[in-house]
Amino acid sequence: MRNSSPRPSRRGVLFGGAVIAAGTVAAACTSNDEKDTSPVAQTGAAGGDNDKPGKQVTIGFSAPAADHGWIAAIAKNAQAQAKKYSDVTFRSVEPTNDINQQISAVESLISAKVGALVLLPNDGEQLNQVARKAMDAGIPVVNLDRVFPDKLSYRTWIGGDNYGMGVSAGHYVGKRLKQKGVSNPVIVEVQGIATLPLTQERSKGFADALKSYGYTVTAKQDAKFTVETGNQVASNLLQAHKKIDALWNHDDDQGVGVLAAIKQSGRKEFFMVGGAGSANAMREIKAGGGVLEATVTYPPTMAASAVRLARLIAQGKGMADLVELQVPQSVTLASETVTKDNVDRYMPLGFES
Known part of the structure; x- marks a missing residue:
């Protein structure tokens, strides 16, 4: 955990849960299980030319095991967002709460030479070195939520406040x-x-x-x-x-x-x-x-935004609503207040507990 902004994750590394082996990289499913009714990000209208098909890119993804509703929603949002782009191949490794297995999983994505990597580490400090390895290999890392202490280990951070x-x-x-x-x-x-x-x-x-x-x-x-x-x-x-x-x-x-x-x-x-x-x-x-x-x-839709950012970075694009030519180095999402007056707007973004 770090002491300055961007802030660390809502989830600590103290969570338990079954360890799932992380092995060979596999293409993730892009459709939800029929029994799963958890909402995922509704991403709204196209954001200018950036949403038009561009260079084909492969985005690697790694996150902890979905042993809580918020973590489960992270993976669903990432997969659903990737599915929206014809120019994106989404390659996910098995989720795990084991530090060493997540390191091995990320190394497999590096070996596969993905175009960009979206990574929510079980622990930012312990995964810092493998993220740096990806960056040194020319693979831009979008650090999701739990931040790496070394800024050379990620191209962009996005998370909650x-x-x-x-x-x-x-x-x-x-x-x-x-x-x-x-x-x-x-x-x-x-x-x-x-x-x-x-x-x-x-x-x-x-x-x-x-x-x-x-x-x-x-x-x-x-x-x-x-x-x-x-x-x-x-x-x-x-x-x-x-x-x-x-x-x-x-x-x-x-x-x-x-x-x-x-x-x-x-x-x-x-x-x-x-x-x-x-x-x-x-x-x-x-x-x-x-x-x-x-x-x-503290929106799990940040995973969908992370995939969008990873795609733009891999394609050498910036954000359409900004004057600058490159994606920002960090994005801190606002914490919004949901009440009976506005709940219908936020309901599609909610995650199942």
Whole structure:
């Protein structure tokens, strides 16, 4: 993890999960499994001449195993975006949570001499050297989300804004409490993994935004990014505080457990803000009647954007909406606030938890 922008991933390297062997490079499937209804990026209208077919390019792709909804959506968005281009061949390696196997998988993409590489590392520091090897071999690397410490290891970084997530959540909470005329609110926070820089950045953004309204966090506890722990932590906070005014949960995957605990308690005196922008959270927001009023995004659609950028870089093109001739060195995505008023616009971008 690094300490300066671009910020590290919403997902830490502490996640477990079954290890899937990473071996021979294979062309990825471009159609979703029939049983899988997870939305993928809806990329809108053509972006000028850049979307017209150009030089044929092969884009390699490597990411961790899809053991969480957000990670699963990363792979789906990348594959779906690549499918839109007749000039792109998408070559994916088996996803894995094993560092050494991901290194071997990336080396196989280097040996295959792909035209560009989109890489979401399990750990940016430990995958730094193999990414540098790709760059030294003339293969531009689009570093997705979890950043490599060496800027010579990637051509472009694209990812979310963890601090910005906290700011967006804090502003929503602060404005709502001011509207309600609450002067000394009880605000609780359900974090991901407290020791991770990404969690610390989210908490700092939340605290900084709340401070502008004269508010502070009453209590916070980390829930390890899991449904089970989310349920336990929410139950503990509900028992510890007989009255709550607002709750921010950092992660919509663990939010499944948080919401279950709240519903089981029957408590409705407070409102809740989620984090990351899952489809099930958006459906809950749209249905109304519950405590969940909003979620702040950390979009897995960044994978689709990464494929677009990799294609442009491999074809020697820049971004159509910029004056400059080359793709930028880094792109930090905004954390947007999804409420009942705009949820229909964001629903196609949500991921299944």
